Every structure is written in C-alpha cells, then in structure tokens.
Amino acid sequence: MVSTATSWRGPAAPASGPATGPDPTGSAPVPGFRDERLTGRPGESDELRLYRRMRFIRRFEETLLALFEEGVLNGTTHACIGQEANAVAVMEHLIAEDHVFSNHRCHGHYLARTGDAPGLLAEIMGKESGVCRGVGGSQHICAPGFKSNGVQGGIVPAAAGIALAAQLDGASRVSVVFIGDGTLGEGLLYETLNVAALWRLPLLVVCEDNRWAQSTPVAVNLAGSMAGRFTAFGIPVREIDSTDVMELRAAAGAEVEAVRGGAGPRVLLVHTYRLCHHSKSDDERPAEEIAARWPLEPLVVHGRRLTDAQRRTVDDEVDSAVAEVVATVRALP
Amino acid sequence: MIFAKELNETLRACLSADPRVVVLGEDIADPYGGAFKVTRGLSTAFPDRVRTTPISEGAIAGISAGLALAGYRPIAEIMFGDFLTLVFDQVVNHIAKYQAMYADQATCPVVVRAPSGGHRGYGPTHSQSLEKHFLGVPHLRVVAASLVHDPRAVFADFLAQDSPVLYVEHKLLYPQHLDVPDGGRSGDLLATRDAGPGMLPTVCLSAVPREDCVATVLAYGYQAMLAARVVERLAVEEEIFVELLVPAQLAPMDWAPVERSVGVTGRLVTVEEGAGGWSWGTEVAATVSRRLFRELRSPVEVVASEPTVIPSSKARESRVLVGESQIEAAVRAAAASTVVR
Incomplete structure (x- = not known):
C-alpha cells in the first residue's frame, strides 16, 4: 500500500501540492519568482543569508503597512515585525516535500518558505495574479508545500492529517504548524496533540509566544505552564527565549531532524515579541514595554555579527528588490 | 442484505480498490x-488505514482535512x-473552504458519515437529524442514505469527485434491506430514476404513472421509507x-426531477x-x-418534526418526530386541496 501510494500523487507534486486546478505558478505575477537579493546570494555566508531573509520579511511587512496607509490594500493584515527570526530559522531545515501550515500571521512564514514576494503582495492587493487570485487575501494562502488559514486552532489537525499522510506513505516528510500563545486557548489543539502523540505523527508544532493574543496579555489568557500543555501528552518541548536567529536555527534544526527521524511529534516553544500592532493600528499595549523590546529585535541581535558595510549593502539590496516588487505588482491589473 | 452490511461491504470495497x-x-x-x-x-483487514480515534470529533474532522489536502480520501465516522x-x-471554515479560497490549488474531499435520527428512544442528544444546519454551506454536498440508493454507487460518486460530503445515515435504515429499483420496480411500486x-x-416511485398522480411527495432517508408505505397504502x-421522489443529495439540490x-x-x-422551520x-x-408558481394548485406542505427536544419516552418521542x-x-x-385562482 505504502509503495503504491505515490503513483496517484504524481512525481513532481509535493506532499500537499495542487491536486487539481491550474498550475499555481501559471497565474503568478512573476512565474517561479526568486530574487537572490531577497533570499540569498550564491556563496554568501549563513550569517548574511539569515540577515537578508529577515530583512526581506521586515521590509515587506513595513511596505504593506505603508501601502495600507496609502489606501491601496483592502481588508486587514497581521504583520510579524519582531518575529522574523522564527520563520527564517525553521525554514532553513525544510525540504520541498515538507509542509508548512501557518495562521493569520503568515507573511513571514510564507516569504521564508517560498521567497514569493510578488505573489503574496498581489494577493494582499486583491489582484487576479495573486497567489490565490485575490480570494484568500492576507490570511488564506496556498502554495506548494505551504498553506495558511485564519481560524485559531483549526489548522493544527490539518497539519496532523498531512503528517499522517506522510506516515502512511512511508516518507520522511515533516509537517510543521505555526501557532501562537493565543492558540493555546483552543480545545481542538489538545484533541490533536493527543492523537499526534498516540500515532507518533511527524508533526512539529512551532508555538510563537509573542506575549499578546491580539489585545490580551498572556497573564490574562493562560493558566499554568505553556510547556506543560504539551508535555502532558508526552510530547517533548524545546523551550527557547530568544530572538537570535542563529540560536533559533540550531534549536529548530534539532527538532526538525528528530521529527524527520521518526521521533513522533515535537514542540518548539519560542518566547518572542510582536513589535507591531495585532492587525492595523490596534495597539493599546504599554509603550514602555514595546520600547524595551526594540533593542532585542532579531535584526539588531543578529546584525551585530555583520559589519556596518555588510548590513548597509544587504539593506539597500532588499530595499531595491522590494521596491521593484511593489512597482511590478502595482502595475498589474 | 441489510443496509449496515451493504455499507460495510461498500467501505471494504473502497479500501480495497483505492x-x-x-x-x-x-x-x-x-x-x-x-x-x-x-x-x-x-x-483487521486494513490496520493502517482504518483507525479508531479518541473521543475527539474536531480532530477526526481536522485530521481528515489534512489527509484530504495531502491527496488521501478520508471517510470519517461521527458516531x-x-x-x-x-x-x-472544521466543515464550514476549513474543509468546505479550502478549494475555493485557495483558488483551486488544493482540494479537500473529506466524506463525513453521520449515523442520525430518532425513533429509538435515545433521547435529546442521540436522536437528532441535524443535517439542516449544514444545508447551504457553500461547496459542501449533503447526501442522505436511503434504501433505494445503492451505497456502492453513492460512494463511487464521492470518490470520483473532489467535493467534501456530509453523508447522513438514519440509524433505523441499518437493519433494513436495500430496495434499489430493479427492472422498473421497487417493491410493488413503479420506479424510475431521474x-x-x-x-x-x-x-421516483408510484403505483400508477405520474400523469395519474395528484401530488408529489419529496422525502429522504428513513422518512422516505415511511413515505413509501404511505404511498402504497393510499394507492391500494x-x-x-401520489408520486414519491427520493433524492440522494439534499444540497445542492437537484431541482430537475x-x-x-x-x-x-x-x-x-x-x-x-x-426539527421544523428554517429547514430543507x-x-x-x-x-x-x-x-413552478403557475403549475402549483396548492401551497407546498412541509412536514417536519416538532421544534423541541426529542424525548426519550417512546410515547413522547413519537409525538415529536415525524411518523407515518x-x-x-x-x-x-x-x-x-385545490386553490382556485
């Protein structure tokens, strides 16, 4: 059964790639888009690449917020400013056949996974050429090896089901799901953890604890221990309080490889911080709390490993590349 | 062979073939x-692919969704x-949405089976027919088991299409024998498919040709079995x-027949x-x-159960649920009735 299970999937499609319908790249504004200025120059050091990828996500999010203020975007958006290191660190260890399920705050995860800035921007701008033709918008994104949905908790069993598919195929694919501290309030999470542990599914839960669920702080939302919620099911938790992409990359690597090696589900619990508002201009958090976190943000922390000249070069390259993406996408119908 | 066994064989055949x-x-x-x-x-026959789960309906549906997104064909039983x-x-915000909101880049063909219905004395929380709450969910098919539809054909259709499906099985159909129309008859009634x-x-079932019928009865599931008895009795x-129409699919509805x-x-x-009101x-x-405003000779009669809890007591239950x-x-x-216009 396992050996025949790949025949119906087709050779090229990843774990949960398109089963039907048009080729997603066929409708992309720039088919197969990949810009080295955003995702990494051949031969450059890991330190530079990681910085570049975080800068890319930061600049994309800042650009989106500016476009919102300009009035050219419809709906809403949830920026991940301050959390870029998590996405970049985890994606370092994934292969094309792995699958990522993300949530409402998915831009960083998507960009780190695919590099597809024009597809995402066109999507958020509601253009036909968007990665989901303008239907999904900011929170509902699909690309080979990547999906997101905007309902807390509900994505976790879907990721577990994708993990079960990998297990049934006898493949060593990993299914990763990104949740937040707010998701810990959803009961379906715990139903799924129980099943994932019982069936030893190749599922990595990355919990980004950014201290605030929309407007409600962890202290008001959460009784008991975060890690204890997972260990209660016998699921190992690696807890890390860091915005350092190098530390995070090492932690994520160990977790991804353990899951890939058949260790069953695992959790990477990252204590981090969201520097921007929840969606758009809805921030009542204490200004001094936010101010205290800016010196700890990932670009500052990791940026110290680079020279001023290196940072400036990468910053300039990313700025130009994102500006070109904006110009390209603006011109699309 | 009774319906429960037919359904069992159907699932076994699906597992074997696919x-x-x-x-x-x-x-x-x-x-x-x-x-x-x-x-x-x-x-026993398919230990990897037939899995008992904890009491976690949300996870059953959600894991099925993930399987379906990854190319599998999950069939979930909600007890x-x-x-x-x-x-x-999971059905409304995930399973039924994926294909459309991802612009056809994914499909999520989950089949949810739900043993439903009353007349067994199970009381308020184990007797309901809740399918009306799923009717009209965009991109979701709602299909009802009946004794005149071969589950093999129904499941072959499910597996051939990419839409998610809610399949409701009235519990009182399980011990009944299928009566799929054969050679133009089902029992003592004329039978056609449309x-x-x-x-x-x-x-379509009737004692005499449609042209000689004075009304149409539209019923599904166990109620279609009861309606067939009424149609036969009134004729004899x-x-x-009257002509009885038994659809398989409740939503989207096939209006042509x-x-x-x-x-x-x-x-x-x-x-x-x-429960009556806001219903199919x-x-x-x-x-x-x-x-059919011009063709109707009287208002459409809607028969449904009383909009209240379903009591456990046999006498009380039968006063609430639709019967013959x-x-x-x-x-x-x-x-x-004829309304003169």
Whole structure:
C-alpha cells in the first residue's frame, strides 16, 4: 500500500501540492519568482543569508503597512515585525516535500518558505495574479508545500492529517504548524496533540509566544505552564527565549531532524515579541514595554555579527528588490 | 442484505480498490467494529488505514482535512449525528473552504458519515437529524442514505469527485434491506430514476404513472421509507395516487426531477425528520413556489418534526418526530386541496 501510494500523487507534486486546478505558478505575477537579493546570494555566508531573509520579511511587512496607509490594500493584515527570526530559522531545515501550515500571521512564514514576494503582495492587493487570485487575501494562502488559514486552532489537525499522510506513505516528510500563545486557548489543539502523540505523527508544532493574543496579555489568557500543555501528552518541548536567529536555527534544526527521524511529534516553544500592532493600528499595549523590546529585535541581535558595510549593502539590496516588487505588482491589473 | 452490511461491504470495497481511502472514527476498530457495526472487520483487514480515534470529533474532522489536502480520501465516522456540532468549524471554515479560497490549488474531499435520527428512544442528544444546519454551506454536498440508493454507487460518486460530503445515515435504515429499483420496480411500486446532469439519481416511485398522480411527495432517508408505505397504502386502499421522489443529495439540490414531477402533479409535500422551520422543506417550498408558481394548485406542505427536544419516552418521542401518520395526513390534505385562482 505504502509503495503504491505515490503513483496517484504524481512525481513532481509535493506532499500537499495542487491536486487539481491550474498550475499555481501559471497565474503568478512573476512565474517561479526568486530574487537572490531577497533570499540569498550564491556563496554568501549563513550569517548574511539569515540577515537578508529577515530583512526581506521586515521590509515587506513595513511596505504593506505603508501601502495600507496609502489606501491601496483592502481588508486587514497581521504583520510579524519582531518575529522574523522564527520563520527564517525553521525554514532553513525544510525540504520541498515538507509542509508548512501557518495562521493569520503568515507573511513571514510564507516569504521564508517560498521567497514569493510578488505573489503574496498581489494577493494582499486583491489582484487576479495573486497567489490565490485575490480570494484568500492576507490570511488564506496556498502554495506548494505551504498553506495558511485564519481560524485559531483549526489548522493544527490539518497539519496532523498531512503528517499522517506522510506516515502512511512511508516518507520522511515533516509537517510543521505555526501557532501562537493565543492558540493555546483552543480545545481542538489538545484533541490533536493527543492523537499526534498516540500515532507518533511527524508533526512539529512551532508555538510563537509573542506575549499578546491580539489585545490580551498572556497573564490574562493562560493558566499554568505553556510547556506543560504539551508535555502532558508526552510530547517533548524545546523551550527557547530568544530572538537570535542563529540560536533559533540550531534549536529548530534539532527538532526538525528528530521529527524527520521518526521521533513522533515535537514542540518548539519560542518566547518572542510582536513589535507591531495585532492587525492595523490596534495597539493599546504599554509603550514602555514595546520600547524595551526594540533593542532585542532579531535584526539588531543578529546584525551585530555583520559589519556596518555588510548590513548597509544587504539593506539597500532588499530595499531595491522590494521596491521593484511593489512597482511590478502595482502595475498589474 | 441489510443496509449496515451493504455499507460495510461498500467501505471494504473502497479500501480495497483505492489506497488513498482512510477510515477514521470513534470505536470503529475490531472487535467492536463501530457503534452500529458498519466498520466491523475493516480494521483487521486494513490496520493502517482504518483507525479508531479518541473521543475527539474536531480532530477526526481536522485530521481528515489534512489527509484530504495531502491527496488521501478520508471517510470519517461521527458516531452520532448529534455530535456534528463538534465538527461544524472544521466543515464550514476549513474543509468546505479550502478549494475555493485557495483558488483551486488544493482540494479537500473529506466524506463525513453521520449515523442520525430518532425513533429509538435515545433521547435529546442521540436522536437528532441535524443535517439542516449544514444545508447551504457553500461547496459542501449533503447526501442522505436511503434504501433505494445503492451505497456502492453513492460512494463511487464521492470518490470520483473532489467535493467534501456530509453523508447522513438514519440509524433505523441499518437493519433494513436495500430496495434499489430493479427492472422498473421497487417493491410493488413503479420506479424510475431521474437526474440532472452529473447529479446522483432521484428515485421516483408510484403505483400508477405520474400523469395519474395528484401530488408529489419529496422525502429522504428513513422518512422516505415511511413515505413509501404511505404511498402504497393510499394507492391500494383508497386509490389516492401520489408520486414519491427520493433524492440522494439534499444540497445542492437537484431541482430537475422535482420540477418534472410537480410540473405534472401540481402539488408537493416535503418530509424530513429534522426539527421544523428554517429547514430543507422550507427551502424546497420557497424554490418550488418560485419556479413552478403557475403549475402549483396548492401551497407546498412541509412536514417536519416538532421544534423541541426529542424525548426519550417512546410515547413522547413519537409525538415529536415525524411518523407515518403525519405524512399520511399531509398527503391527504395535499391531494384534496385545490386553490382556485
């Protein structure tokens, strides 16, 4: 059964790639888009690449917020400013056949996974050429090896089901799901953890604890221990309080490889911080709390490993590349 | 062979023929084989792909969604249809949405099976027919088991298409024998199949040809079995001839067979076991009244259960749920009524 299970999937499609319908790249504004200025120059050091990828996500999010203020975007958006290191660190260890399920705050995860800035921007701008033709918008994104949905908790069993598919195929694919501290309030999470542990599914839960669920702080939302919620099911938790992409990359690597090696589900619990508002201009958090976190943000922390000249070069390259993406996408119908 | 066994054989055949089929549900593994024994023997034959789960309906639906997104064909059993409330978010915000919101880049062909319905004394939370709450969920098919539809054909259709499906199985159908029309007859009634393009067939049953029928009765599931008895009895004992239409799919509805029948008979009675109001029948009434306004000779009669909890006591339960007497009364009223315009 396992050996025949790949025949119906087709050779090229990843774990949960398109089963039907048009080729997603066929409708992309720039088919197969990949810009080295955003995702990494051949031969450059890991330190530079990681910085570049975080800068890319930061600049994309800042650009989106500016476009919102300009009035050219419809709906809403949830920026991940301050959390870029998590996405970049985890994606370092994934292969094309792995699958990522993300949530409402998915831009960083998507960009780190695919590099597809024009597809995402066109999507958020509601253009036909968007990665989901303008239907999904900011929170509902699909690309080979990547999906997101905007309902807390509900994505976790879907990721577990994708993990079960990998297990049934006898493949060593990993299914990763990104949740937040707010998701810990959803009961379906715990139903799924129980099943994932019982069936030893190749599922990595990355919990980004950014201290605030929309407007409600962890202290008001959460009784008991975060890690204890997972260990209660016998699921190992690696807890890390860091915005350092190098530390995070090492932690994520160990977790991804353990899951890939058949260790069953695992959790990477990252204590981090969201520097921007929840969606758009809805921030009542204490200004001094936010101010205290800016010196700890990932670009500052990791940026110290680079020279001023290196940072400036990468910053300039990313700025130009994102500006070109904006110009390209603006011109699309 | 009784319906439960037919369904069991159907699932076994699906698992055998298609390595993508996975069956999930509570207590479905051997030796128990499911609360209604529909999955008996399957976990022994397919241990990897027939999995008993914890009591976690949301996870059953959600894991099925992930399997389906990854190319599998999950069939999930929700032990009692009453517990469909626990999968509502997964169905509405996830399973039924993926294909459309991802612009056809993914499909999520989950089949959710739900043993439903009352008349067994199980009381308020184990007797309901909650399918009306799923009717009209965009991109979701709602299909009802009946004795005149071969589950093999129905499941072949599910597996051939990419839409998610809610399949409701009235519990009282399980011990009954299938009566799939064969050679133009089903029991003592004339039987034909009618379907719009690409739709599962609606089975049309009557004692005499449609042209001689004075009303159409539209009923599904167990209520269709009760309605068939009423149709037969009224024909034999009182020469009141009506045509019974038994659709497989409740939503989206295949209107063509209904229009063809009501266009001739001019009268329509709908029958469902779910609580009355805001229901399948009222939607049918609204649609038929609009489409066949000129052909209708009387208002559409909607038969449904009392909108209250379903009592455990046999006597009390039978006063709440639709039975043959309510169907018969509505058919008699429809057959006798003509509004002169």
